[in-house]
Amino acid sequence: MTEASARERLDGVYAEVVRRNPAEPEFHQAAREVLETLAPVLAARPELADAALIERICEPERQVLFRVPWTDDSGRVRVNRGFRVEFNSALGPYKGGLRFHPSVNLGIVKFLGFEQIFKNALTGLGIGGGKGGSDFDPRGRSDAEVMRFCQSFMTELYRHIGDRTDVPAGDIGVGGREIGYLFGQYRRITNRWEAGVLTGKGLGWGGSAGRVEATGYGNVLFAAEMLRRRGEDLPGQQVLVSGSGNVALYTVEKLRELGARAITVSDSAGYVVDDKGIDLELLKQIKEVERGRVRDYAERRGGSAVFVPGGSVWEVPADVALPSATQNELDAADALALVRGGVKAVSEGANMPVTPAAANVLRDAGVAFGPGKAANAGGVAVSALEMRQNSGRESWTRQRVESELATVMREIHDLCWQTAEQYGVPGDYVTGANIAGFERVAEAMLAQGVV
Template sequence: MIMEMEKHKLQAAKKYIDSVYESVKQRNAHEPEFLQAVQEIFHSLLPVLVKNPKYKENGILERIVEPERMISFRVPWVDDNGKVRVNRGFRVQFNGTLGPYKGGLRFHPSVNASIIKFLGFEQIFKNALTGQAIGGGKGGADFDPKGKSDAEIMRFTQSFMTELSKYIGSGIDVPAGDIGVGAREIGYMFGQYRRIAGHYDSGVLTGKGIGYGGSLGRTEATGYGLIYFVNEMLKDKGMDFEGQTVVVSGSGNVSIYAIEKAQEYGAKVVACSDSNGYIYDENGICLETLKQLKEVERARICEYINEHPHAKYFEGSQNIWTIPCDIALPCATQNELDKQAAETLVANGVKAVGEGANMPTTHDAAEVFLKNEILYAPGKASNAGGVAVSALEMAQNSSRIAWSLEKVDTELKKIMVDIYRSSVQASEEYGMKGNLVAGANIAGFTKVADAMIVQGVI
């Protein structure tokens, strides 16, 4: 009789999840990235809904998949030739249950409503995992900063902020940087916001320069946080980074500082990439050269071999996952690591995979890692270091006190260890021991869902 009751609860929970997801599919039929993110979360929640019917009774799934606010706007600007250009800007304020909306701004030609919604949806749970009082949001524009002059970047970002400024504030929505948005872009946007608002509000953006309210350690935070998380995962299995061969995709902010911390921990990082291709350096990536190329010259990765002729450059960044390695760290962009790449990594003996980007691994690829019992750190947990230190920057802005680098780094490491432990605990509590994807999803979801119930149907 008890078994029949449990079976009935299981079937009822699955039916509820399927029905909500079908509704989401119908209402967002042309948004594949967003649907993928929703499906990935829902896939983990079956045991949660069996054990806690309150989430169904309060319509949590129906509410949590719908943004509280989705803003789309045009961004007109003039290029250096005097030609008027028009891009499309976005901001999704997805869920403010736990605090002000928090999430980066992405400038990339691929940006559309689906990508912004997927990123904002992921941000809800990632931010909840940090334990800080921040809600989930995201934004950006289909603008490509590559090849643009500083003057063009300034004119575009000023136009973008002119519209965005109507919807943000230190107690409302606090954007930060993401792909295509670094210190330069944040600086221009902060200046334009100050000009429009008519006052100085250091807490309206994070990722600012140190001289005007930024936090030490913010630049390194996502990459360092990834390594701190993966290191905890390795330690639980009696391993660490010492002597491990590592492949890191991407060569932006996250990748550079993941490489830096992995090397500090004794790893040999042999490859990294950009959107054109990847470099392989059997002696280990020279971080000084990489930083000069990417942070100073804003050059392509292929130029690395000019300084290190023994290294090799290959066209096609996707093929980076054919390089045998002990630890793979996808840090470039969404869905960069597919099922075939995952199978190749497993065949080549990979021990651990840690996501530094947002949803860089397809669902099928993640299943390959889980099926083969590869240590696998999902992005909403392992790349939360950036937003964690952004929230620490908000705390410093509120108190008008700047913390030391050591204090920020200590707090970051503690947060990443806590995220790992809460993910492990949730996976064990709901019968999914060892599955950090499920653990992170469940830990983030239950924190937000419980707060949504307390706050009523809004």
Template sequence: MSVEEQVSTYYDMLLKRNAGEPEFHQAVSEVLDSLKVVLDKDPHYADYGLIQRLCEPERQLIFRVPWVDDAGLVQVNRGFRVQFNSALGPYKGGLRFHPSVNLGIVKFLGFEQIFKNSLTGLPIGGGKGGSDFDPKGKSDAEVMRFCQSFMTELHRHIGQYRDVPAGDIGVGGREIGYLFGQYRRLSNQHESGVLTGKGLTWGGSLVRTEATGFGVVYLTQEMMKAAGDSLDGAKVIVSGSGNVAVYAMQKAQELGATVVGFSDSSGWVETPNGVDVELLRDVKEIRRERVTAYVEDADGATMHTEGSIWDLKADVALPCATQNELNGEHAATLAANGVRYVAEGANMPSTPEAVELFHNKGILFAPGKAANAGGVATSALEMQQNASRDSWTFEYTDQRLHQIMSNIFGTMSSTAAEYGHENNFVMGANIAGFRKVADAMLAQGVV
């Protein structure tokens, strides 16, 4: 049986076993497509059911999360934790609280996390979790009661040497605090390494808040440098206005770029003179309001509810919102408007059609499993500090982050060239991430 037939047969089987999970199917399909050249060159990677084992989570947890709202009514949500692969180290990956969360979404995120964590070069495996709970519009007391109920079940499945969750969409410092407090209460110990993204006064790491946004810009900087270009003077568009987007905007502007637009679910904002990051942080992190509040207070900003953030002319696009937000039509518009570099700050925000168009048009494209690895990399650095009871300076931690992102770009670039696909960073990231995990799995036997 040819490699093409092997991969096709396995993918068909995966579709049947994981029906109704399109995001998971999409993530696996992209990786398997990249691995055809690996299996052709190194057929031993097909031994011992390795590909099948890689695509099957080691453990999938689904649990009920009952909590009481401010009106005294009992609400019930569903919680998830998918512990996907621990060949390289304890499961590591965030928790997402959003109405769209289901098992398929969590499996897609956990699968991506395997390769992302591998690319960091740090000893962490892949996992992900979350709930269909929506923190928006909830009081602090309601969020606290939900987090306490969620952790009451989750605490028995996690630990600093087993599984270390962090934040994601809908899970910021507030939620991590409530989750950790309940874990500490239930476990009767201050096991600071069990969660990352903690407050700075109780085990958190400097730069962790900024890490994913900073990291995507650091990798973009490396990608542009390799092409003989620079962020200095470049125009950048950023989708989203959450944690990743805000700090991507900050770092891009610190490096000389002008962020000409950003967005949230209510619309998009055109900012031809750049973004007032401090004002945006106040709107989103303190006031917890929509971007319309930013437009009301900012000079030269225009709110749009028609069209798309991708309609703007720019040199660089950083999709930092959510999966499949940038489709083929958007990609064609970006290409027509002069965008030459795209780096994903979110997990799989570009559809397969968009990625194909970027490659066909010669637009350099960095996939999320590489470009947004800064968050989990700095989480692993937080784990190191917790294990040694140490605390590093902002400058030192930022330097470590910058070096990790530079190494990731170098690894995926050289791997793509090694397999005859120069500048195809999707291939490079998938293959480099896979080989490290696959070698560990083969060395450890059929487990």
């Protein structure tokens, strides 16, 4: 098979994805971003073009959609939708987070689950790809309301998960509080202490040190490796961080630890620029304890911090950008602004925050670009380490977990770099990540037959 015929085949697969999954633009985008990079590997390894491997990878093994009724504090019955897409289990049990946010729909969950296949494969830790969630919005809800929702959600979900079947974790809107309520209901229904059924648990009941921080930490470590390949070091760099949730907070923390300076954070109302560097303790107090907004941070920080309503955090000149909020938050205009501002590297802390057009702008300008399936794999990597601890009834030290995380992120970076070089696109982390993840999954599927 030539590369030209491989591209023709992949274009046909993509057209079929769009036909069979109408009105799911995020899933279409995720599929296209992978498929358009696979022609070199299909030409070099024609056995991976057989047995409809690509078509099967693009079709979830199972999709679960269910009703979630719950009662708010006023006694009113509410109804939300629950989702779990179990995409691919060739390498191990399905693994991927649960997202509670009003934007969640089947297409969003499928895009996230599809990305998770390749992200999990890159870790080398024996986990398949899946994702789930609900259009429930925990923001502004009382603890009692969140608990009742989580209990209703798990009353349906429990029959589809297990430590050797499907292991959910947290994502946007699902933190330690929600994981606790979900685990408690699972334990109540099943009458089993099955610690490995959920990850992101509390340290006192089966959780792993370093799990909360892992996605943000891992992205910073990946960005540092990209800079090192360019002959530069992370210490002393000025860094733009978007978002102000879990990923952003611990991105800021790891940047400070490694000697770089995060100067921005954001939320849906606008962003803050702090020329002295983000005060992490103040930001954590406002976001984690008070559940406040970044505007509050600027008001309490004083003269060095300015809140900019609306606008784009990417307008601020800096050396490195780490988008850590949500999908498609950085478009082509933003990418051009980053290039004008002197950015050297962009690494995705969120899932697919950079649009395809923006990625092209960055590539054409010679900016190192780390795709989320590689750069933000630290969260799922430590989730897999949590599963390993649960299976052995062990509890590792924070130092051991962080050491393991650093090793995984370095190996992912090197695998992406080497794969890109092998297939003739040196320095292209997107192609390297997609091909490396695809090869691992496709080889396992090929060995296991038509299932």
